[in-house]
Amino acid sequence: MAERLTPILVAAMSFLAALAIAGSLAAASLAGEWTQNTGTALTVQVPNPTDNAAYGKATRLQAVLKILQAAQNVSAARALSGDEVNTLLQPWLGADAGKLALPVPAVISAVWTGAGPPDDLRGALNAVAPGTLAETGARWAARVAALTGSLQASAVSVLFIVALVAAAIISVATHAGLAQRRETIEIIHGLGALDSDIADRFAVRAAALAAFGALIGTAAALPVLFWLAALAAPFSGVLPVQGATQLPFALWVALPAVPVVAAFIGWTTSQITVRGWLRRLV
């Protein structure tokens, strides 16, 4: 009975393993995408943008833009349009954000290529437009990296637990098989069979059952992975595509390894279990 259940239980474990692997790879991919985009983003908010700058004839917004465009570590400085700012504010102020009589600052997006925080730049900007805020995405990037790191660690933990549970399932099934064939094993042992003769027979069968179960479990996970990939596509900056290219290449390499690893776990666990059991025999 336990032996018959082995492929089913290993299939369930492999299903979880496939999801955990996909989760880990997705977290790594999204972390790369997000940290690359947010880590270099520079956002500058200029309050009262149409007022005169502290010196010169330009408005505060024009003066700030001029400094940014001339700065060494800043590129692609661009003032967001009113519609773009309203879109950004919508989550907090609703669809009518643009119609509210609120003093909305002008927002400039740019790319920061400097190594550290833009402290000198802040000083220069505040000299022409006091109250101007300049922030890079480094802090957010660090948070995103920490979050995805935690997700990856969780995925690795899940894989470890799944492997342990699979080993426990195979150990129980092997013990059941040994109990069922006890008399036969004792006779063969008495006739001069080596421990390896007996352990190899169990191990080959356990490896085959585990590989078969893992193949079923991994195949069953594929539709779910395609569905999750479609859901995640907008976050990863990848256009929704169909077919094999919907999943990352690394996943196509990792998924076939699941049955191989399951077979290895089955073979090793069975060898250890049988050899330990045979030690009871003189």
Add this chain to the structure above:
Amino acid sequence: MVRFDHVWLKYRREGEASLALSPDVIMDMSFAIPEGGFRWLTGASGAGKTSVLKLMYLAEHPTQGRIELLGTNAARVSRREAAMLRRRIGVVYQDFRLLGHLSAYDNVALPMRLARKSEGQVRADVTELLRWVGLSGKLERRPAELSGGEQQRIAIARAVVGRPKLLLADEPTGNLDEEQAERLMALITGLNGMGTTVVVATHNLSLVERYPAPRMEIAAGRLVTDG
């Protein structure tokens, strides 16, 4: 050569702590059987004959004392060496110990296959031996389809198919008619004549009288007669 040197045996009790042991079943037993020797092992039921045989085919380790089998100290062998030693020992068990899911042919072939003999050699030896014990027409029968006597003959064939250096038999004629018992004894004495050391446990004293040989008598776990 088989040598027991002050051997004691207690059984470990199944399912209990590893230190839970039975009372002594073999006590201070010492004897030596020379290479190519023949010994009857006699005694009442429960005297310890089967336990002595178990020690000889390495199914048990002595609680105390030293056992030498075919020139090897049985206590000092690795598991692999013990398996190799077992391949040189043929055993006819009292309860036959045949594998029910295998045919008569495959049961007899088992020791040769474990020793990685070629299938050609297995076929030749097993077929010849089964013909000799009168079962050539029942090669494919499973043990459950055979009588007790036929099963015993398969067990005997299996014990001798590997041309063992030491042949141990526990009540080998118990389920055989007189003619089969005579044929078996002819086989055993023939093997003994070719240099195989033989120990036969029996309580059939008429058999012992028909085939005179040194006799070891056991009573209550002790060797009371040797010679």
